[in-house]
Amino acid sequence: MKDIDFQKQRKQRLPRRTWSSGDKLLFVLVLAVLAVVLFRLLGNDHPARIKTTAPSIVFTQWWEDDLEEAALHTLVNEFKSLHGEIKVSLNKRSYEDLKSDLFKPARTEEEASPDKAQASLGAQASLGDVLALDPLWVPELLKRGIVEQAETPLLSFINVLYYNVELLKEAGFTRPPKNRSEFLTCARAVSGKEENRWALSLALGENSSRGRTSRGVYDDVYPWIWSSGAQLIKDGKPDITSRPVVESLSFLSTLNSEGHIAPNAFSADSKEKLEDFISGRAVFMIAPARDIGLVRERMGDEAFGITSVPSPDNFTGKYFFASAGWTVGIYSASTQKEAARLFAAFLAGKAAFLSDKAKAVPGTGAYPPAPDPFYSKVWDIVMAGESAQDFSGLPGEHELEEIFKEGLAALFAEKLSPAGAAASIQEKWLQVIVSP
Numbered sequence: 001m002k003d004i005d006f007q008k009q010r011k012q013r014l015p016r017r018t019w020s021s022g023d024k025l026l027f028v029l030v031l032a033v034l035a036v037v038l039f040r041l042l043g044n045d046h047p048a049r050i051k052t053t054a055p056s057i058v059f060t061q062w063w064e065d066d067l068e069e070a071a072l073h074t075l076v077n078e079f080k081s082l083h084g085e086i087k088v089s090l091n092k093r094s095y096e097d098l099k100s101d102l103f104k105p106a107r108t109e110e111e112a113s114p115d116k117a118q119a120s121l122g123a124q125a126s127l128g129d130v131l132a133l134d135p136l137w138v139p140e141l142l143k144r145g146i147v148e149q150a151e152t153p154l155l156s157f158i159n160v161l162y163y164n165v166e167l168l169k170e171a172g173f174t175r176p177p178k179n180r181s182e183f184l185t186c187a188r189a190v191s192g193k194e195e196n197r198w199a200l201s202l203a204l205g206e207n208s209s210r211g212r213t214s215r216g217v218y219d220d221v222y223p224w225i226w227s228s229g230a231q232l233i234k235d236g237k238p239d240i241t242s243r244p245v246v247e248s249l250s251f252l253s254t255l256n257s258e259g260h261i262a263p264n265a266f267s268a269d270s271k272e273k274l275e276d277f278i279s280g281r282a283v284f285m286i287a288p289a290r291d292i293g294l295v296r297e298r299m300g301d302e303a304f305g306i307t308s309v310p311s312p313d314n315f316t317g318k319y320f321f322a323s324a325g326w327t328v329g330i331y332s333a334s335t336q337k338e339a340a341r342l343f344a345a346f347l348a349g350k351a352a353f354l355s356d357k358a359k360a361v362p363g364t365g366a367y368p369p370a371p372d373p374f375y376s377k378v379w380d381i382v383m384a385g386e387s388a389q390d391f392s393g394l395p396g397e398h399e400l401e402e403i404f405k406e407g408l409a410a411l412f413a414e415k416l417s418p419a420g421a422a423a424s425i426q427e428k429w430l431q432v433i434v435s436p
Contacts, residue, residue, distance in 0.1 A: 055339035056087040058128030062095045063326065063358070066290065071357040079346050086339045091128050101127060102137065102146055129334035130344050135325040136391055149341065150329035151348040155360040157288040159223055159322040160306045160381060162295065164283045167197075176307045180251050183284075183310045187260040190283045200255060201282035202265035203273035204405055217401040218322060219270070221408060223286050224248045226320035226388045227309040233390040238429035240422045247312065249411060249418040256412045266409060277304075288324070289378045290359045296374070306374060308381045320388040321381060326354070403428045 064072050076088045093101075133141070133150060141147040163176045171190045177183040187199035202220045225232065230244035239245070255261050262282055264272065274291060276282040278298045286309060295304055311319055328344045330337055347354075355361065359375070361382055391397045407425040410416040416424060 054085055054087065055336045056089070057130060057334070057336045057339050057343060058089045058091050059130045059132070059328075059343065060091040060093055060098065060128035060331075061132035062093055062098060063132055064090070064092050066358050067354070068357045071353075075347070075350055075353070079343060082346070083339075083342060086342065088343060095134070098127075098132070099134070099137065102131075102141060127331055127333070129331055129336050129340040130347075131329050131331050133327050133329050135327050136389070136397075138327065138329065141329065145332055147329035148332045148337075149344070151327050151344055153325045153327045154348060154351045155326040155355055155358060156382070156387065157290050157324045157326075157358075157360050158378065158382060158387070159219055159286050159309075160289055160378065161309050162277055162285050162287055162291075163305055163307065164277070164280060164303065165305050166303055167280060167283045176305060177310050179310050179313045179315070181313050184251075184254065184260075186283070187255060188258070191258075191260045196281060198262040198276075198282050199260040200284045201262040201268065201273045201276035203268045203270045204265050204408075205267040205269050205272075215324070215401070217404045217408070218397075219288070220273075220286055221252070221404065222388070222390075223309045223322045224252060226322060227311045228315060229311075229317040229319055231320070231388070231390055233433070236433070238426050238433060240426040240429065241419070244312070246418050246422045249408075249421055251312075252408070253411050253418055257414070265412075266405070286322075289361070289375070292374045292378075293359045301373075306377055308385065319385045321385045323387045326358075326360075399432055400429055403432070 059076075061072070072090060076090065079088060080086070131147065133147070135153045138147065138150045142150065161176070167190055168174075168176065168186065171186065173186055173189070177186050183199075191197060191199045204216045204220060222232065225245050225248045228244040228248055230242055230248070231239060232245070233239065234242075252261075262268070262276055268276070270287070273282070273285055274287065274294070277285040277287075278295060289306070292306065308319065308321065328347050330340050330344060334340050361375075361378060391400070404425055407416070407421040407428075410424070411418060411421040
């Protein structure tokens, strides 16, 4: 009974509180402040969290030595001005080293398993986030899952025939040769062992010059075959024994047997070939159009010219021209793919700037370069022919080149006939190339 009385007394002492409109407003404000504090402490917009997760990407490339000085850094700084929250670092690798890492084959079935492949990608994360690529690599890299996105070709470095204007004039020629018969006539007129001069210099040796990639057979031999409209790979299989290829090998064999090819062909690299041409030891060379700047700096605009590689006599088809290119892709192991995509798209929009600084043709021929007699000629060659894509998506390109070089060496040594060399190369290529 006393407890009941106590409760009654307590209720009497503590009358029910009534909330004024001011109290309600104050309570709401307190809750709002607490919510903001909790959100800033735990949410994604915490200043410390932003600072520690700012995107940082690496662009791995071989381009720096092929561009004008500081050109790539200029682009990185421009990108930074647009996307200040993203940091871009440049990682310079050689063309061959990067290619070797990207195409490193799995040696066992266990290594080829998805888990192992993913582990391998993680182990190679040091390659970066955005990768410089040769467009010829892209189909195979996409197929293997090493690259998950690639831009369209940004630049094309086509190979052209350089000729010494002054030496041709001295031999009685007012223009460069248009076909193989004319080339052979020129070669016979300008070559002479007593003058230490040859018609053509080749670079089939290992490259030793800094910043340059000597692709040997691809640059110096395949162009003669492609100029006949022939393809080395047809329907996924070697087509070396075709008539145009055998005739091209026969033409090269004649040049060599008559002494028109510089004797250091199988040991020289691209730098030595360039020096042979500039010094006048060689009247002709096949080289990328990007070498125009260096040659004109050393020889002057009037001393040399460029043209397409001479085709067989009476050839009326569309020739192919050898080319290399630049593009970029997103590395599958990247942990900053969104930032990487932004930078790759930015570079794709800078094809005109890159083409000017690298002296190359923009992309796949979307628009002409700035007016210049040499680069206008390059443009004409691009428009008249078609880029050779024989090895697009095929693994083992370097191995195929080595096999071809061995066959060419046997041909030059007269151990094999042109048809015999073609048959030997065909048989060995079949062991490397697996038809889809």
